[in-house]
Amino acid sequence: MFEALYERYGPQHWWPAETPFEVMVGAVLAQNTSWKNVRRAIENLKDAELLEPRALYDLDAEELAELIRPAGYFTRKAQRLRNLLKLVVERYGGRLDRMFATDPSTLREELLSVNGVGPETADSILLYAAGKPTFVVDTYTHRVLSRHGLVEAEIGYEGLKEFCEDHVPEDVAHYNEYHALLVRVGHEFCKPRPKCEACPLKAFLPAGGPVGIEG
DNA sequence: GACCAGGCACATC
């Protein structure tokens, strides 16, 4: 499946950000939100020269919310960002290099303890900002694998992540590309209502078509 | 106008 995706789409150059901190912020802003909206919000932060830990930490919640408005859920996400910034600044002195020197499974727990950082956000930070070999799964990963009959629809985040890590060679660059390609094919084909006709993964579908689709 | 988007926390049963 990876080869089929890579042949169709080529390298995705993820994460689309200039710094690890931008990845962290983007990971929160991207929750259930289209990337174009996230980019507007990131641009606002860049234009205001606030895209660094200390500066964002010192910013009022209301001003932060206004800057990230285009990303949607802006009052929630402002609070979530501030919760995460509290960890970064108060525990690691605003130094991501120190934060990322922490043992990965310990850091994962610390990230998950932040209100507003769930498993996908934590893993995105670990893989795309910290460069740790953790497989990031999301809605598209779940749809692609369950519709192809590879996992049960009821599998949870951790189960799905485990499945991927058990079946994909452990390599940061490969994990990076694989998740990005799943998102890419998801955008185009693996929607809530699937469009399998021209999908590069069509050959991998079971005989009766995608699993668990009504109609 | 309907549907969709790179989740998460919280209320309620």
Place this chain on the structure above:
DNA sequence: GATGTGCATGGT
């Protein structure tokens, strides 16, 4: 423990 709901902008 499982299921439902609010959050919000912006594109197709």
